[in-house]
Amino acid sequence: xxxxxxxxxxxxxxxxxxxxxxxxxxxxxxxxxxxxxxxxxxxxxxxxxxxxxxxxxxxxxxxxxxxxxxxxxxxxxxxxxxxxxxxxxxxxxxxxxxxxxxxxxxxxxxxxxxxxxxxxxxxxxxxxxxxxxxxxxxxxxxxxxxxxxxxxxxxxxxxxxxxxxxxxxxxxxxxxxxxxxxxxxxxxxxxxxxxxxxxxxxxxxxxxxxxxxxxxxxxxxxxxxxxxxxxxxxxxxxxxxxxxxxxxxxxxxxxxxxxxxxxxxxxxxxxxxxxxxxxxxxxxxxxxxxxxxxxxxxxxxxxxxxxxxxxxxxxxxxxxxxxxxxxxxxxxxxxxxxxxxxxxxxxxxxxxxxxxxxxxxxxxxxx
Amino acid sequence: xxxxxxxxxxxxxxxxxxxxxxxxxxxxxxxxxxxxxxxxxxxxxxxxxxxxxxxxxxxxxxxxxxxxxxxxxxxxxxxxxxxxxxxxxxxxxxxxxxxxxxxxxxxxxxxxxxxxxxxxxxxxxxxxxxxxxxxxxxxxxxxxxxxxxxxxxxxxxxxxxxxxxxxxxxxxxxxxxxxxxxxxxxxxxxxxxxxxxxxxxxxxxxxxxxxxxxxxxxxxxxxxxxxxxxxxxxxxxxxxxxxxxxxxxxxxxxxxxxxxxxxxxxxxxxxxxxxxxxxxxxxxxxxxxxxxxxxxxxxxxxxxxxxxxxxxxxxxxxxxxxxxxxxxxxxxxxxxxxxxxxxxxxxxxxxxxxxxxxxxxxxxxxxxxxxxxxxxxxxxxxxxxxxxxxxxxxxxxxxxxxxxxxxxxxxxxxxxxxxxxxxxxxxxxxxxxxxxxxxxxxxxxxxxxxxxxxxxxxxxxxxxxxxxxxxxxxxxxxxxxxxxxxxxxxxxxxxxxxxxxxxxxxxxxxxxxxxxxxxxxxxxxxxxxxxxxxxxxxxxxxxxxxxxxxxxxxxxxx
Numbered sequence: 065x066x067x068x069x070x071x072x073x074x075x076x077x078x079x080x081x082x083x084x085x086x087x088x089x090x091x092x093x094x095x096x097x098x099x100x101x102x103x104x105x106x107x108x109x110x111x112x113x114x115x116x117x118x119x120x121x122x123x124x125x126x127x128x129x130x131x132x133x134x135x136x137x138x139x140x141x142x143x144x145x146x147x148x149x150x151x152x153x154x155x156x157x158x159x160x161x162x163x164x165x166x167x168x169x170x171x172x173x174x175x176x177x178x179x180x181x182x183x184x185x186x187x188x189x190x191x192x193x194x195x196x197x198x199x200x201x202x203x204x205x206x207x208x209x210x211x212x213x214x215x216x217x218x219x220x221x222x223x224x225x226x227x228x229x230x231x232x233x234x235x236x237x238x239x240x241x242x243x244x245x246x247x248x249x250x251x252x253x254x255x256x257x258x259x260x261x262x263x264x265x266x267x268x269x270x271x272x273x274x275x276x277x278x279x280x281x282x283x284x285x286x287x288x289x290x291x292x293x294x295x296x297x298x299x300x301x302x303x304x305x306x307x308x309x310x311x312x313x314x315x316x317x318x319x320x321x322x323x324x325x326x327x328x329x330x331x332x333x334x335x336x337x338x339x340x341x342x343x344x345x346x347x348x349x350x351x352x353x354x355x356x357x358x359x360x361x362x363x364x365x366x367x368x369x370x371x372x373x374x375x376x377x378x379x380x381x382x383x384x385x386x387x388x389x390x391x392x393x394x395x396x397x398x399x400x401x402x403x404x405x406x407x408x409x410x411x412x413x414x415x416x417x418x419x420x421x422x423x424x425x426x427x428x429x430x431x
Numbered sequence: 432x433x434x435x436x437x438x439x440x441x442x443x444x445x446x447x448x449x450x451x452x453x454x455x456x457x458x459x460x461x462x463x464x465x466x467x468x469x470x471x472x473x474x475x476x477x478x479x480x481x482x483x484x485x486x487x488x489x490x491x492x493x494x495x496x497x498x499x500x501x502x503x504x505x506x507x508x509x510x511x512x513x514x515x516x517x518x519x520x521x522x523x524x525x526x527x528x529x530x531x532x533x534x535x536x537x538x539x540x541x542x543x544x545x546x547x548x549x550x551x552x553x554x555x556x557x558x559x560x561x562x563x564x565x566x567x568x569x570x571x572x573x574x575x576x577x578x579x580x581x582x583x584x585x586x587x588x589x590x591x592x593x594x595x596x597x598x599x600x601x602x603x604x605x606x607x608x609x610x611x612x613x614x615x616x617x618x619x620x621x622x623x624x625x626x627x628x629x630x631x632x633x634x635x636x637x638x639x640x641x642x643x644x645x646x647x648x649x650x651x652x653x654x655x656x657x658x659x660x661x662x663x664x665x666x667x668x669x670x671x672x673x674x675x676x677x678x679x680x681x682x683x684x685x686x687x688x689x690x691x692x693x694x695x696x697x698x699x700x701x702x703x704x705x706x707x708x709x710x711x712x713x714x715x716x717x718x719x720x721x722x723x724x725x726x727x728x729x730x731x732x733x734x735x736x737x738x739x740x741x742x743x744x745x746x747x748x749x750x751x752x753x754x755x756x757x758x759x760x761x762x763x764x765x766x767x768x769x770x771x772x773x774x775x776x777x778x779x780x781x782x783x784x785x786x787x788x789x790x791x792x793x794x795x796x797x798x799x800x801x802x803x804x805x806x807x808x809x810x811x812x813x814x815x816x817x818x819x820x821x822x823x824x825x826x827x828x829x830x831x832x833x834x835x836x837x838x839x840x841x842x843x844x845x846x847x848x849x850x851x852x853x854x855x856x857x858x859x860x861x862x863x864x865x866x867x868x869x870x871x872x873x874x875x876x877x878x879x880x881x882x883x884x885x886x887x888x889x890x891x892x893x894x895x896x897x898x899x900x901x902x903x904x905x906x907x908x909x910x911x912x913x914x915x916x917x918x919x920x921x922x923x924x925x926x927x928x929x930x931x932x933x934x935x936x937x938x939x940x941x942x943x944x945x946x947x948x949x950x951x952x953x954x955x956x957x958x959x960x961x962x963x964x965x966x967x968x969x970x971x972x973x974x975x976x977x978x979x980x981x982x983x984x985x986x987x988x989x
Binding site: 333 | 440446449450452455813814921925930931932935936938946952954
């Protein structure tokens with residue numbers, strides 16, 4: 065067929081989709097969050113460890129989804145654990161995506177109001193952004209994946225350049241000593257670092273959209289590997305450049321690092337501007353991904369058409385983003401989302417895999 | 432617990448805003464659907480697929496009712512006098528139609544030549560054809576009607592099927608021939624009206640490359656395509672379109688390369704065109720494009736036969752219309768709009784450099800004023816301090832906010848440019864000097880705009896001139912103003928939103944089923960050889976993957 069009618073994505077598109085769902089707010093906040101918990105310069109080990117954990121989680125999700133080719137978690141969960149429990153869990157997951165979308169857009173608005181548009185009413189930042197996202201999400205998963213494909217290379221190039229230039233402030237002593245207080249602080253850092261990978265739940269729906277679901281495991285691991293590397297780089301560069309104490313005290317440590325030096329003789333003296341641009345675009349990707357997942361979830365659970373659901377979600381996401389009253393509330397919400405993510409992980413992929421295994425193994429000998 | 436939850440419920444203003452946030456996309460979506468359904472009536476069926484069945488029934492009616500000329504046309508009677516009379520009464524009223532009756536001496540009968548003034552080669556008609564008919568034509572011509580046609584020494588000879596068809600052809604410039612005793616009514620001699628000479632394409636000038644451009648005559652244009660090289664695979668299919676005045680449309684493709692699905696789609700869309708008269712190929716373009724609400728063109732127009740031929744060899748399809756030098760190429764992708772044939776004629780390093788330059792120019796033409804507005808009005812802190820100080824000093828006397836300032840200069844430069852196209856050639860440069868230099872300088876001196884802005888606007892204008900496709904340039908000009916509005920409202924944030932919206936739109940857009948942004952997304956690494964960068968010809972071994980051609984090897988050995 066010359067004209068494609070199916071709305072499927074390739075393996076590389078799926079990987080980019082996962083990557084752009086995960087890579088987002090963490091770029092700016094992760095160094096503070098993890099340092100607060102670890103309190104020693106070992107946070108990069110926490111990132112690595114949690115990355116490995118998340119990879120295992122994703123592998124589990126992929127394996128589970130592969131049992132039901134062409135079906136998203138919202139469709140197959142009911143078949144595993146029964147209509148009621150499965151439906152309830154999926155509803156929870158969809159609400160989780162709405163809250164996540166609201167959180168992403170709120171943190172975006174906070175950063176924008178702080179650095180770019182001081183004094184602008186917050187709705188004036190949030191609403192146009194939601195509208196732009198709505199336009200994209202209405203185009204379906206293919207359009208979203210394609211936009212991600214355009215934005216990702218730009219983001220990576222700008223990020224690498226910003227970090228590369230900031231290496232002039234890098235001091236290896238800021239990262240030493242390694243494991244001075246043993247492994248305990250590293251384990252304390254696991255929770256806040258797992259939080260930055262929130263969004264990896266999209267795996268459970270992405271596999272259904274893949275043209276070749278067999279490649280899912282590879283694609284998803286690649287999709288999570290890239291943000292893992294970038295987050296690792298972020299933490300190493302920021303803590304190496306700023307030292308752990310200033311990373312804890314600043315609200316957006318990465319921007320502070322990039323703002324703290326000037327490149328003379330260049331049109332843009334400080335790289336905070338390109339960094340802000342790509343971060344905004346990355347947040348847009350994040351937001352659109354969760355927006356799409358949420359609308360997909362509601363439409364599949366309640367058996368509605370996708371488009372009306374998207375439109376109904378617009379005001380819900382707006383209200384969700386307006387609930388926190390201050391930046392502190394936003395961060396608290398971020399923590400809550402992380403906890404919710406962990407809970408959902410235990411409830412959905414782990415529980416369902418368990419039940420699925422029990423049914424398969426349990427039924428065969430008896431029946 | 433409960434009170435803390437209640438404390439977090441936002442106040443009614445937020446809910447009001449949420450309502451607005453909900454209503455606008457819903458309204459926009461409804462408007463879009465309405466507009467789309469409304470604009471798609473009378474377009475090809477796939478575009479109108481979203482309409483409901485009732486509407487389809489309505490639009491199908493006029494098609495079935497419209498009289499098809501070939502079916503209802505009166506046939507010839509076969510009687511010489513009666514047919515001549517019928518023709519006379521139908522088209523004899525035109526002052527430029529000539530009926531030249533003459534005897535056929537050897538046959539002892541008579542005939543009539545019917546032709547229109549100025550549309551024949553008079554010398555050929557008088558000297559050769561009349562001479563042959565009057566003195567040389569022998570009686571064998573009439574003995575067997577089957578033998579009559581091949582026996583006549585004319586290379587262009589067809590027998591008209593019915594009276595209206597005959598009349599139309601005569602008025603279009605064919606020469607009609609009636610002979611007493613011969614039942615067939617013949618059309619000899621193709622039209623040979625006044626044409627302009629073949630000239631260099633005006634809209635796509637190149638320094639290096641063929642100087643040949645299409646003309647207004649379809650047969651000349653198709654012959655130019657044929658003359659590009661020896662092949663038996665170039666196929667030209669002709670369709671006659673138009674309800675009131677018909678015109679020939681030719682669909683050209685390479686038989687063993689083009690994807691048959693693409694070809695079928697193009698033929699389907701072209702053949703369902705329902706229009707009074709196709710003045711220019713722009714009519715076809717607008718009637719068969721995928722999305723008529725998009726600012727981007729979905730077919731490429733070109734005057735260059737070499738460009739058409741290289742597109743055909745990539746697996747694309749060309750549409751040529753009689754009466755215009757502009758051929759259409761489908762499908763088109765975004766990158767094609769910024770490519771020039773010269774990229775391939777020059778060596779690969781300069782070719783790649785120029786191409787990247789053009790991409791940069793397109794970015795500037797689109798974004799420069801928006802960036803200026805957002806930096807000056809919203810974030811002077813983001814540009815280097817010294818530069819910011821000097822810009823702000825230069826802007827000191829300007830009484831307007833930057834958006835008004837930019838609009839003044841942008842609108843006047845657009846007017847200047849529009850005027851420059853209309854003016855006769857000797858006056859154009861003079862106006863450019865008056866408009867560009869004097870007005871710009873005077874505006875700065877009068878304190879209406881800042882000198883820095885003059886630089887920005889001038890760079891923008893020059894950048895948009897460097898876009899090789901005129902119609903793509905117009906699109907970017909249009910979008911530039913949209914970008915300026917976004918920047919004026921939300922600064923850098925607005926500019927980024929504008930960029931994201933543009934990306935979203937482009938990824939949704941398709942041209943004949945090919946995503947508009949291929950090969951960037953969907954990502955096709957193979958086609959990146961010919962995107963920002965023009966790889967050496969020796970590396971271009973295969974045709975673009977996006978077109979799914981039947982045979983994708985450009986080289987005999989890969």
